[in-house]
């Protein structure tokens with residue numbers, strides 16, 4: 001059927017459109033969309049979609065760049081009759097014909113201020129953006145943002161639907177919009193994003209800790225490149241099992257820990273979950289990291305599902321690849337899909353050094369938010385730490401205290417002991433503080449309540465430059481474990 005928008009639209013510029021009939025049933029109006037997590041200098045994909053075509057493109061953008069996403073939901077959902085363009089008095093047609101129509105939207109995107117780039121997606125309705133997009137633009141402050149419009153349609157191009165919107169956010173920088181068919185490939189979408197030079201990977205201040213925000217029992221957080229906040233002190237749970245693990249998690253939460261590091265191969269994800277649940281602290285206030293082991297990389301979806309089932313906390317805050325290995329890129333890409341589905345919030349890797357990370361990055365879409373590597377005063381790995389920081393990747397130390405079976409020498413090191421005595425602190429506390437002062441996250445493992453409390457009581461002193469240099473001089477390049 002060939003229709004012209006002038007048949008039912010008062011728009012200044014009639015657009016000839018071949019429109020298929022009839023519109024499929026839209027999905028029922030979902031619950032209000034949760035506010036996206038704030039990110040620094042990164043992108044947010046805001047979209048409106050009745051029959052999920054635009055949603056599909058929005059999802060591919062999110063997957064391509066790891067952006068946050070927010071759905072525009074009208075207060076009153078559109079029924080298929082509302083969308084019936086063959087009926088000149090259908091709701092959609094009436095709204096498109098009424099210059100003052102502004103359909104109410106369910107909620108406000110609270111965290112918009114935290115994003116620099118806003119991708120704005122909509123279906124073409126009679127050559128134009130639906131009026132609900134006008135409502136969104138008029139009810140949000142987009143000053144200083146870069147707006148990238150994109151649309152889907154049956155056959156029309158984007159026409160003037162994007163430029164018509166400019167007057168609704170005059171203080172924004174508008175990029176030229178682009179129309180996609182519903183089945184547009186991810187590669188095309190990625191090339192389009194790359195071509196705009198949006199500077200999405202601005203790493204300014206990424207990974208720099210503000211230790212003045214910390215108090216004993218209350219570690220500061222660092223903003224990951226995914227936009228989520230992560231405490232910079234956590235409890236490592238390697239080798240903790242059964243009641244020991246559950247009690248260590250509960251003791252740590254009571255002492256103020258809010259981050260836990262586990263892994264499928266540790267066999268204690270259920271105990272970590274039990275500890276979190278029994279602590280009484282809401283799950284949303286806790287950050288749980290787990291890892292896929294190389295023998296799981298060939299069937300990563302099953303492995304991720306198993307982690308989700310065992311942890312049973314709704315979503316995983318951070319998932320890492322435990323080591324490089326066959327199929328690691330495949331496993332990471334599976335994790336990327338779970339990020340897009342909202343089941344994993346942030347992803348990263350472990351035991352990746354300069355060569356490994358440089359080879360890995362071009363093969364994946366979402367930059368790892370974090371790399372977890374062996375780091376302690378006898379194995380400082382400074383070059384790797386600096387390289388990762390330059391890439392805007394947070395570094396986390398495993399074996400911060402030298403690792404089980406290796407603490408004796410490290411914790412009685414004469415230089416560290418003297419520095420510790422000078423601050424009336426333990427050697428363990430000095431080591432953990434040294435890590436934080438070089439912007440390295442720590443996850444000391446412990447099942448001893450006194451040690452647990454000690455390990456998060458490192459915010460009432462600081463090491464001088466001279467002490468930092470003395471510790472730097474202890475490096476022996478002595479690795480205590482490979483993986």
Ligand SMILES: NC(=O)c1ccc[n+]([C@@H]2O[C@H](COP(=O)([O-])OP(=O)(O)OC[C@H]3O[C@@H](n4cnc5c(N)ncnc54)[C@H](OP(=O)(O)O)[C@@H]3O)[C@@H](O)[C@H]2O)c1
Nearest residue numbers: 236237238398399400401402403428444445446447448451
């Ligand atoms: N990605 C990887 O490949 C990898 C590899 C290894 C570890 N990790 C992760 O990193 C975490 C940390 O490593 P880790 O637990 O093996 O070694 P670690 O944190 O270097 O050392 C843990 C040992 O230090 C002792 N300890 C803890 N706090 C202490 C304190 N304040 N004073 C004296 N001793 C103290 C603990 O004994 P008590 O229980 O008696 O306190 C335990 O024996 C692991 O739990 C795991 O989550 C990852």
Ligand SMILES: Cc1cc2nc3c(=O)[nH]c(=O)nc-3n(C[C@H](O)[C@H](O)[C@H](O)COP(=O)(O)O)c2cc1C
Nearest residue numbers: 017049050051052053054123126127153154155156
């Ligand atoms: C009221 C209405 C008007 C439409 N007008 C056009 C049009 O002018 N040109 C066109 O190619 N498609 C038109 N379409 C089709 C939609 O743009 C297309 O199906 C779009 O991909 C739907 O996106 P969604 O699934 O995200 O809601 C119209 C659809 C509706 C409901």
